[in-house]
Amino acid sequence: MIEVKNISKAFNGNVVLKNVSVEFYPGKVNFIIGRSGSGKSVLTKCIVGLMEVDQGEIIFDNRNFTKLDRWDRKDIRQEMGMLFQGSALFSSLTVEENVMFPLQMFSKMSKSEMLDRTNFCLKRVNLEGKNKLYPSETSGGMQKRIGIARAIAMNPKYLFCDEPNSGLDPQTAIVIDNLIKEITYEYGSTTVVVSHDMNSVIEIGDHINFINQGELWWRGDKREILHSDNEELSKFVFPSHFMQEIRENLKG
Amino acid sequence: MTKLYINIGKYCLLLVNVFTKPEKGKIYRKLIIQEIDKIGLQSLGIVGLLSLFMGAVVTLQTAANIDSGWIPRWTIGFTTRQTMILEFSSTIVCLILSGKVGGNISSEIGTMRITEQIDAMDIMGINSASYLILPKIIAAMFIFPFLVIISMFLGIGAGALVGTSSGVISLTDYEYGLQYYFELFQVSYTLIKTVVFAFIITSVSAYHGYYTHGGPREVGESSTRAVVYSMVLILISNYVLTQLLLL
Numbered sequence: 001m002i003e004v005k006n007i008s009k010a011f012n013g014n015v016v017l018k019n020v021s022v023e024f025y026p027g028k029v030n031f032i033i034g035r036s037g038s039g040k041s042v043l044t045k046c047i048v049g050l051m052e053v054d055q056g057e058i059i060f061d062n063r064n065f066t067k068l069d070r071w072d073r074k075d076i077r078q079e080m081g082m083l084f085q086g087s088a089l090f091s092s093l094t095v096e097e098n099v100m101f102p103l104q105m106f107s108k109m110s111k112s113e114m115l116d117r118t119n120f121c122l123k124r125v126n127l128e129g130k131n132k133l134y135p136s137e138t139s140g141g142m143q144k145r146i147g148i149a150r151a152i153a154m155n156p157k158y159l160f161c162d163e164p165n166s167g168l169d170p171q172t173a174i175v176i177d178n179l180i181k182e183i184t185y186e187y188g189s190t191t192v193v194v195s196h197d198m199n200s201v202i203e204i205g206d207h208i209n210f211i212n213q214g215e216l217w218w219r220g221d222k223r224e225i226l227h228s229d230n231e232e233l234s235k236f237v238f239p240s241h242f243m244q245e246i247r248e249n250l251k252g
Numbered sequence: 253m254t255k256l257y258i259n260i261g262k263y264c265l266l267l268v269n270v271f272t273k274p275e276k277g278k279i280y281r282k283l284i285i286q287e288i289d290k291i292g293l294q295s296l297g298i299v300g301l302l303s304l305f306m307g308a309v310v311t312l313q314t315a316a317n318i319d320s321g322w323i324p325r326w327t328i329g330f331t332t333r334q335t336m337i338l339e340f341s342s343t344i345v346c347l348i349l350s351g352k353v354g355g356n357i358s359s360e361i362g363t364m365r366i367t368e369q370i371d372a373m374d375i376m377g378i379n380s381a382s383y384l385i386l387p388k389i390i391a392a393m394f395i396f397p398f399l400v401i402i403s404m405f406l407g408i409g410a411g412a413l414v415g416t417s418s419g420v421i422s423l424t425d426y427e428y429g430l431q432y433y434f435e436l437f438q439v440s441y442t443l444i445k446t447v448v449f450a451f452i453i454t455s456v457s458a459y460h461g462y463y464t465h466g467g468p469r470e471v472g473e474s475s476t477r478a479v480v481y482s483m484v485l486i487l488i489s490n491y492v493l494t495q496l497l498l499l
Contacts, residue, residue, distance in 0.1 A: 048375050077377030088368035102376050105275055160375075 001026055002047065002158060002190055007056030009042055016042045018214045019056070026157075027188040029181055029204050033196055034211035035236060041162065043211060044194050048080060048160055049073055060158065078106055081151030081189075083180075085163040087143040089135040089150070095122070096131035099149045106154065121149040125179060141172035148179055152187070159184065159191040165200055173197065177204045198237055201225070210236065263459050269381035270389070270455075283387035284394075291353050291388065291454075292395030298352060299345055299399050300406055303336070306344070307407030308414040310335045315420035328421045329429020332411035334438075341403040342442040343490050346396070346449035350482035354457035357388055358478035361461030362471035370462070385458040392450035400446045404439075441497045448493060449486050456482045 002024040009017040016039045024030040034040045045051040047058055049065065058065045060076050068076070089098050099118045103109060109117065122128055125145040135143055144164060151159060161180055165173035181204040184191040195201065201208055202222050210218040210233050218225075218233045225237060226247070238247045274280045314331040361384055364370050373380040408430065415421040421429075460478035464470050 050371055050374060074377040077375060080375055080377075082372065082375045084368045084372060086367055088372040090364075090369055090372075091367075104279060105376065105378055154376075 001061060002192070003057075003059040004043075004047060005057040005059065007043075007046060007053045007058065009039075009046055009051065009054050016214050017046070017053075020211070020214070020216050021056075022209050022216055022219070024190050024192050025207060026190045027185065028206035029184050029191045029193060031201050031205040031208045032192065032194045032211060033198075033201055033208060033236070034217075035196065038211045039214040040194050040211045044160060044162060044192065047192070048082060049077065078102075078154060079157040081154065081156030081159045083144065083147045083151050083159075083161040083164055085166050087135070087140075087147040089143055089146055091135055093134075094131065095127065095133050095135070095138070095146050098135070098146060099153050101150065102154050117153060118149075121153050122146075124152065124183075125149045140167050141169075141175065144168065144172075144176050145179065148176070148183065152183055155187060156189055159187075159189045161191065161193040161195075163195055163197075164193060165195065165197045170199065173199065174203065180204060196236075212236075262463065263455075266381055266385075266459055266462060267455065269379060270385045270458075272379060272382055274382055274386065275378060280383075280387055283383075284391050287387045287391030288395050290356075291391050292399060295349060295352060295399060296402070298348065299403050302345065302348060303341065303403040303406040304410040306340055307332060307336060307410035310340075310407070311411035311415045312418065312420065315415065315418075324425075325421050326425040326429035326432060328415060329411070329426035330432050331429075332415075332426075333408055333430045333434075336404050336407040336411075337438055337442055340407060341400045342445045342449065343486065345400060345403050346446060346453065346486055347483055349396070349399075350449075350453045350457075350486060351479050353392065354453045354478050354482045355475045357454060357457040358461040358464075358475040359471055361385075361458055362464035362474045365462065365464045366467055366471060381462065385455070385462070388458060389451060389454045392454045393447050396446045396450040397443045400442065404442075441493075444497065445490060445493050448489055452485045452489060453482050456485060 004020060004022045004024075006019050006021050007017055008015065008019055020039075020043060022032075032040045032043060042051065046053045053066060056066070060079075063076060065073060065076055090101065093101065096115075096118055099121050100114050103114045103117060107114065118131070119128070122130065125148050127142065127145055127149065130138070130142070130146075135146065138146065159180075164176050164180060168176065177200050180191060180193065183189070193200065193205075205222045208220060208222060208225055209216060210230075212232050218228060218230045220228065225233065228234065228237075234247070238244045311328055311332050314328045318325070318327060361370075364384070370380045370384070373383060412423065412426050415426055416423050457478035460474040460481070461471075464474040
């Protein structure tokens with residue numbers, strides 16, 4: 001479980017996160033949703049330690065991440081996997097080398113064991129036989145799947161996905177969503193997905209946290225989100241007249 | 253001025269991260285070998301070409317400027333040797349390499365930064381500064397002296413070839429000039445300078461790449477800054493080292 005307690009973050013006096021407290025549960029797909037610029041990416045970067053919080057605490061299974069120095073954070077970091085918005089694959093490495101990278105750096109496996117694990121991860125994301133391709137030779141959807149394979153290579157306890165569907169067609173997006181959901185249930189990992197794609201939220205979201213103007217505005221599950229009276233949330237979930245009509249029908 | 257101090261502070265902090273104990277020595281050794289090839293061996297062509305032509309031109313220009321009968325012809329060989337060993341093969345070659353190697357390092361690391369590849373490493377728990385920069389620094393400090401030695405031989409050799417074939421000097425005179433008042437320490441001095449320049453080129457360029465923010469335009473700007481700052485620091489350190497080591 002990841003507990004975020006009263007964190008705040010500002011850049012040059014511009015407050016981006018205001019006293020945000022939120023929990024992310026193991027074995028569940030936890031969503032952070034919100035408009036562009038609402039602070040959800042900053043929140044994620046603070047949780048994974050790419051940014052330092054100004055105040056507050058982030059606790060990974062009773063381990064206070066904010067109070068640890070860089071060296072002590074290493075243990076927790078090795079339990080994290082992250083899928084980036086742009087996949088962030090190492091362009092100079094092949095698909096196989098990308099997936100094998102964390103294993104080479106941290107595991108004590110032999111080369112053949114690492115290769116077996118890499119092939120297992122690639123098979124898990126339906127990319128068998130693509131080992132020798134370079135990221136530039138693969139499609140956007142494949143790059144996301146390679147990113148997932150790399151993220152799960154070390155059996156992560158915590159899986160973070162930043163806008164996993166951005167730039168993908170709806171069908172490929174559903175494939176990626178299902179993959180995230182399956183992996184979460186399979187590994188029992190605490191998965192945190194940052195997104196503004198409502199299809200994903202409705203499809204795979206177990207717990208949803210709505211961030212607005214740097215504050216946690218609403219939390220609940222995907223059924224509650226459809227019936228919520230929170231005005232800002234409704235504007236976000238049902239942005240067009242057409243969607244609002246659907247909502248009225250749902251209510252009716 | 254405050255910005256300068258901030259940059260110096262950030263540069264020093266980056267170096268502290270770079271020189272911390274590597275995660276896996278075996279992987280770093282492999283990376284160093286790759287960097288020796290990329291930074292050093294792939295620069296052989298440009299270094300060789302420059303040195304050949306500079307050695308030839310220095311020889312011809314010295315010959316053209318000696319119009320007094322009081323100045324012996326062997327001075328041509330002596331001047332070519334001193335020019336190549338003391339300045340050209342170290343300082344000028346490193347200035348050229350700061351453009352080729354420094355620009356490359358800065359844009360490579362800068363692109364990794366803006367495409368979140370460095371963030372990916374940090375999240376995995378890898379010391380990205382050390383992983384990306386340390387092999388480049390070690391590789392450059394190791395291979396640049398070899399490039400400089402090759403440059404010296406090529407320049408002096410080209411001078412001999414052009415000087416004798418154009419008839420401005422005999423091979424005997426040229427050889428006499430090369431050997432005249434030769435001090436081995438001058439070679440040591442130039443190699444010491446080269447190692448310092450190699451450190452400046454790689455660390456300064458890596459610093460500018462590592463702290464790139466934004467998009468492709470900023471990567472280009474970082475590369476330009478990396479080359480300019482490297483060149484300025486090479487020139488300043490060249491002066492300081494000459495003052496310290498030769499006088």
